[in-house]
Each structure stands twice: as C-alpha cells, then as structure tokens.
Amino acid sequence: MESVGEVEATAERLATEAGLDEDQTFHIAMAVREATVNAVLHGNDYDPARQIDVIFENTGEDFIFTITDEGRGFDPDHLPDPSAPENLLRGTGRGIFLIRSLMDEVHFRQLHPGTELTLIKHLAPAAGKT
Amino acid sequence: MALTIASREIDGVTVLDLSGRITLGEGSVQLRDAIRDLISKGQKNILLNLGEVNYIDSSGLGELVSAYTTSKNLGATLKLLRLTKKVHDLLQLTKLYTVFDIFDDEASAIASFK
Numbered sequence: 001m002e003s004v005g006e007v008e009a010t011a012e013r014l015a016t017e018a019g020l021d022e023d024q025t026f027h028i029a030m031a032v033r034e035a036t037v038n039a040v041l042h043g044n045d046y047d048p049a050r051q052i053d054v055i056f057e058n059t060g061e062d063f064i065f066t067i068t069d070e071g072r073g074f075d076p077d078h079l080p081d082p083s084a085p086e087n088l089l090r091g092t093g094r095g096i097f098l099i100r101s102l103m104d105e106v107h108f109r110q111l112h113p114g115t116e117l118t119l120i121k122h123l124a125p126a127a128g129k130t
Numbered sequence: 131m132a133l134t135i136a137s138r139e140i141d142g143v144t145v146l147d148l149s150g151r152i153t154l155g156e157g158s159v160q161l162r163d164a165i166r167d168l169i170s171k172g173q174k175n176i177l178l179n180l181g182e183v184n185y186i187d188s189s190g191l192g193e194l195v196s197a198y199t200t201s202k203n204l205g206a207t208l209k210l211l212r213l214t215k216k217v218h219d220l221l222q223l224t225k226l227y228t229v230f231d232i233f234d235d236e237a238s239a240i241a242s243f244k
Contacts, residue, residue: 004154034188037154083224089199089229091193091196092188093192094188095188097188097224098188098223101223
C-alpha cells in the first residue's frame with residue numbers, strides 16, 4: 001500500500017503546483033487515492049507481480065490522471081449506488097462513487113486484462129496558465 | 131499522520147478523541163479495535179470526537195458505518211462530534227449525514243445520551 005501513499009502525495013503536489021485551490025487539490029488527491037487503492041486491491045488482487053501505471057497530464061485546460069491495473073476488469077455501470085437508502089449502512093462500495101463525485105469526468109476502459117481509469121478535472125482558465 | 135485515539139469518560143459517556151487520518155491501512159483497524167474493546171467492556175454510550183481528523187477515505191467512511199452498526203447491534207449508541215469541513219462534506223456527499231447523530235458542541239452531545 002506504500003505505492004498508494006506515493007501516488008496520492010504526488011497528485012496533491014501536482015495539483016498544488018498547478019495552482020488549484022485547497023478543495024480542488026483535496027478532491028483530486030482523494031479521487032486518485034481511491035482509484036489507486038481499487039487498482040491495487042480489486043484490480044490486481046494485491047498481487048505484487050502485477051503492476052499499476054499512473055500517468056499524469058496537464059493540458060492547460062484539463063488535469064488528467066490515468067490509472068491502469070492488470071486485473072480482470074469490472075462493469076462500472078452496474079455498481080450498487082452506495083447513497084441509496086438500502087445501501088447506506090454497507091461498510092464498503094463507496095470508492096467509485098466518491099471518484100465520480102469528486103472529479104469532473106471519469107472514464108473506464110476495459111483492456112482484457114486490466115482496467116484503465118481516466119480522471120479529469122477541468123481547470124479554471126487562470127489555474128491553467130503558466 | 132496516522133490515527134491516534136485517546137479515551138475519556140464524561141457522565142457515563144466514553145469520548146474517543148481521534149486525531150489524524152482514518153484510511154485503509156492508517157486508522158481503520160485501530161478505530162474498529164477501539165470500538166469493539168469499548169463494547170466488550172460494557173460501554174453503551176460512545177462519542178467519537180472527529181475534530182482533529184483531517185482526512186478520511188472510503189475505507190474510513192465504511193469503518194464509521196461499521197462502528198455505528200456494530201454499536202447498534204450490540205445495544206450501544208455511537209454519535210459523532212465536531213466534524214472538520216472535509217469530513218462534513220464527505221458525509222454529506224455520501225448521505226451518511228442522515229445516518230449519524232452529529233454534534234458541534236460536546237456538552238450537548240453528552241446530554242443527548244441521557
């Protein structure tokens with residue numbers, strides 16, 4: 001799980017350096033953390049022989065993280081809604097919900113094997129300028 | 131920063147002062163063990179002070195829910211005190227705000243157990 005902390009810290013640093021405010025930085029770092037935890041635990045089944053790749057890109061308009069695992073993949077469109085009354089007291093199942101809530105765009109791509117998850121935060125014009 | 135937990139008693143209520151992060155691998159297990167230890171000792175009124183919890187992830191949110199349901203199932207009551215803005219926002223986002231009794235003021239929280 002050390003890699004999760006490293007990726008989270010890197011996301012936070014990159015967001016801060018890009019001039020994003022505290023809330024946006026928190027949202028990005030948390031979404032990237034949740035995506036990386038999912039990749040390590042649920043994607044790669046905590047198998048140290050499998051890798052995760054994390055790619056960061058700042059286009060000036062978008063802040064983009066792409067996280068790829070080597071697992072079996074899953075169907076993101078058929079996950080239970082953890083905010084539904086019948087699911088509120090479940091102890092798990094909030095990771096993807098949080099990622100979708102905290103980022104502006106989230107895209108899944110099944111790689112057979114593996115899942116590629118792309119997280120996008122749109123930058124305000126001032127934040128994208130260097 | 132890892133999670134630290136300090137315990138104190140006020141008028142029959144056990145207050146757990148939590149400080150740090152409640153995340154997978156950094157606090158979730160500590161919190162679970164602390165709650166189970168209290169309940170096994172017969173404590174029925176538990177107040178989690180989250181005023182110094184600056185970060186919580188989906189695993190930590192799940193642990194709060196588990197603490198709530200475990201307490202309820204075993205005849206104890208668990209309430210929350212002093213949410214930081216980040217934790218407050220996450221509880222609202224996930225609608226867990228509707229599950230917990232949440233207080234800003236400790237005296238009011240203690241009184242609510244009577």
